[in-house]
Structure formats: C-alpha cells, structure tokens
Amino acid sequence: MSVYVVGVAGGTGSGKSTVARAIAEQLPSGSATLIEHDSYYRDQPELDYDARAALNFDHPSALETELLVAHLEALERGESVELPSYDFETHRRRPERRSVTPTAVVIVEGILVFADAALRQHFALKLFVDTDADIRVFRRVRRDIEQRGRTFQSVREQYYSTVRPMHLEFVEPSKRFADLVIPEGGENRVAIELVVSRLRGIAGA
Secondary structure, three states: OOOEEEEEEEOOOOOHHHHHHHHHHHOOOOOEEEEEHHHHEOOOOOOOHHHHHOOOOOOHHHEOHHHHHHHHHHHHOOOOEEEOOEEOOOOEEOOOOEEEOOOOEEEEEOOOOOOOHHHHOOOOEEEEEEOOHHHHHHHHHHHHHHHOOOOHHHHHHHHHHHHHHHHHHHHHHHHHHOOEEEEOHHHOHHHHHHHHHHHHHHHOO
C-alpha cells in the first residue's frame, strides 16, 4: 500500500488539531490515520513530578521524534506500529499503546512537526495553521486548565518561560516549509474542503 503522509503544524492553540481531525473525518472510513506528535513526549521516570513539570515541553528535544520517524517509515513499508500514549497530568507515558495499521492517508499534527528535517521529509503535503497570538493564548489557557488539570498560574508561567520563546524560535520559522498556510484553523472551511478534495482521490474515494 502507498501511504500519503500529511503534516499539520501551527502554534499552540492555533486549531491545528481541529483541522487535522476535520480532514481525517471527511475522508472515507478506514482510509486515514491521525497521529499526534504530542504522544511522543519522552518518558523521564528518573525525575520526580516537580522536575518533570518544570521541563521545557516546547523544545524539540522534549519529543522522541526519532521514534515517530521510525513509525512513519514502518507504515510506509506496510507494517503496523504501536504508538505511545502520554499523560499530561503526570507528565509520563502511559503503559497502554495504540496499534496502527497502514492507511492510504496518514496525518501527523503538532507544533514542531516542521522543525525536524528528518520528519519533514516524510510529508507529501505540509499544512501550517496560522492563528493570531491572542486567540491561541486563550485557547491554550482553557485547554490546560480544563483538560490537563493545570492551574492558571502554572499555565501563565510556562507560557512566558518556554511556550512563547520556543514558538518564536522554532514554530514560527517552520512556517516557511508549508505548502499551504491556513488562516484561522478550523474556521476556514474553504481551505479544509480544498485539502479534503485533493486527498479523497488519494484515499480512493
């Protein structure tokens, strides 16, 4: 089977996950797989909780991208893979894994998926979701508090110490690698429809 890999990048809270899911959901059933780069955060059991919580999760080194690359290479060879699962409340990998078999389209989303050259070369199509910074910040605050058990103070401190600096250093510059820039994320129905239209032919619809 030929596997067509799509990369979806963008800043935190940009709506890239919404775009990636919308594309996958509009393709024929069983033809698309969604992989989140966030699942590949490194497990560091030697650190206690406070030390893990203080790590810079927005730097490329925080992610085991080499494992993701190996998984994509396996899928492209027609092999199944076992994806890791990450717990954002404990900052540890969960014991359970997610079994994935090759599909016609594989969508990989994450803030740093274009920042790594080895990963980037696997993308046949690269989409960058571009959303204003103030909107992204409010979305991140809400997500981290409601879904990841964080306090407002911890979210604020992390944003100023690592999220914003890493966005400026790694995420924003990676936009130049995109084939298509999608403003306003999941609200841009026209852009999503154009991408889906292209991928339906690849997915065999």
